Amino acid sequence: MTQNLQNILSLLEQSEALSIEKKNQVKDWIKEIDKYIVTTEFKLDRTEKVKRTTVILLEETIEELDLKRKAIEETNVTLQKTLEDLKAAQSQLIQSEKMASLGELTAGIAHEIQNPLNFVNNFSEVSNELIAELKVESLKVESERDKGLEDELLNDLAQNLTKINHHGKRASDIVKGMLEHSRKSTGKKEPTDINALCDEYLRLSYHGLKAKDNDFNATFETYFDPNLPKIDIIPQDIGRVILNLITNAFYAVSERSKKGEAGYEPTISITTKRVDSPLGSGGQRGKGDNIQISISDSGSGIPDAIKDKIFQPFFTTKPTGKGTGLGLSLSYDIVKAHGGELKVETNKREGCEFIITLPYQTKQNDGPTL
Numbered sequence: 564m565t566q567n568l569q570n571i572l573s574l575l576e577q578s579e580a581l582s583i584e585k586k587n588q589v590k591d592w593i594k595e596i597d598k599y600i601v602t603t604e605f606k607l608d609r610t611e612k613v614k615r616t617t618v619i620l621l622e623e624t625i626e627e628l629d630l631k632r633k634a635i636e637e638t639n640v641t642l643q644k645t646l647e648d649l650k651a652a653q654s655q656l657i658q659s660e661k662m663a664s665l666g667e668l669t670a671g672i673a674h675e676i677q678n679p680l681n682f683v684n685n686f687s688e689v690s691n692e693l694i695a696e697l698k699v700e701s702l703k704v705e706s707e708r709d710k711g712l713e714d715e716l717l718n719d720l721a722q723n724l725t726k727i728n729h730h731g732k733r734a735s736d737i738v739k740g741m742l743e744h745s746r747k748s749t750g751k752k753e754p755t756d757i758n759a760l761c762d763e764y765l766r767l768s769y770h771g772l773k774a775k776d777n778d779f780n781a782t783f784e785t786y787f788d789p790n791l792p793k794i795d796i797i798p799q800d801i802g803r804v805i806l807n808l809i810t811n812a813f814y815a816v817s818e819r820s821k822k823g824e825a826g827y828e829p830t831i832s833i834t835t836k837r838v839d840s841p842l843g844s845g846g847q848r849g850k851g852d853n854i855q856i857s858i859s860d861s862g863s864g865i866p867d868a869i870k871d872k873i874f875q876p877f878f879t880t881k882p883t884g885k886g887t888g889l890g891l892s893l894s895y896d897i898v899k900a901h902g903g904e905l906k907v908e909t910n911k912r913e914g915c916e917f918i919i920t921l922p923y924q925t926k927q928n929d930g931p932t933l
């Protein structure tokens with residue numbers, strides 16, 4: 564009992580103003596107060612202890628959290644590194660996809676170059692014969708020389724040289740095109756004849772695929788709109804899109820023809836056309852004016868279940884070594900960067916149709932540099 568309470572108690576004993584009963588009652592109150600004080604002290608002590616343990620627990624939690632934060636920071640660094648590695652791996656894959664399509668083109672290119680080279684060889688051989696004839700004529704005495712024949716020979720020679728020059732240039736254009744394909748895109752848009760671009764890539768990929776698989780045969784049909792205007796595109800990039808789509812189409816028809824269905828005709832066709840909006844005020848061509856390139860095949864089509872996935876990077880149904888799954892995703896990005904659209908229509912019996920829509924007028928420099 565506290566000193567104060569004990570003092571009150573002894574004062575109470577000495578007091579004569581209160582009766583014995585009253586004194587006992589006050590004593591009971593004092594005892595109750597004392598009890599209350601004792602329990603309160605006990606509770607306070609307990610609270611203090613709880614407080615101390617809580618502080619210790621809190622400190623431990625803070626330490627643990629700190630460790631976790633450090634671990635997360637380390638994971639972040641690793642993740643960042645992994646992301647960078649992945650990016651590097653992806654650009655390497657894009658490059659190898661480019662190289663793979665270059666491989667596909669090589670046989671086609673060889674075939675294309677052979678043709679002008681044959682001309683160059685033939686015309687130069689013929690020219691040598693003409694020179695020999697001319698020499699014979701020039702060695703004759705003046706009175707026997709046939710001036711008319713000499714002129715004719717010289718004319719033929721001049722014509723042959725023009726032809727040799729023409730075919731030589733054609734060969735260097737083909738080589739230039741090949742180099743352009745393997746180089747990083749310049750990212751520069753130039754007015755391009757879409758029909759010529761489609762035709763070039765169709766022929767190159769056809770000969771390329773034929774060189775790989777000699778038994779393979781497919782009919783290819785072109786329906787080019789002769790009134791197609793030149794449009795501003797990055798030719799190497801759109802060329803790659805066309806090449807990817809043609810390569811997929813050839814693959815699809817050659818797989819189907821391996822099944823040996825009676826009367827099956829592997830066919831690939833390319834169609835180009837204008838999709839014009841009505842002429843704007845003053846007869847100006849406007850925003851809604853597009854050209855479309857459609858590449859369709861009589862392959863087995865694309866099942867509904869995977870239709871949504873084909874444009875995803877790395878999605879492929881082809882065996883390892885035959886597909887990277889990058890062709891369509893890259894093509895999609897290139898067309899989008901030109902302000903256009905790439906869509907697919909497919910039907911199990913009639914194969915597939917991929918449609919590229921490109922605007923006549925595209926903003927300057929909005930192309931990708933892949």
Ligand SMILES: Nc1ncnc2c1ncn2[C@@H]1O[C@H](COP(=O)(O)OP(=O)(O)O)[C@@H](O)[C@H]1O
Nearest residue numbers: 811812815873879880886887888889890891915
């Ligand atoms: N013309 C087509 N006919 C049928 N399936 C196609 C055609 N084009 C693309 N596909 C499907 O889309 C997938 C992805 O094509 P792509 O991105 O070019 O990658 P890859 O050709 O390397 O597989 C192909 O694996 C195939 O399943």
Ligand SMILES: [Mg+2]
Nearest residue numbers: 807811890891
């Ligand atoms: Mg492909």
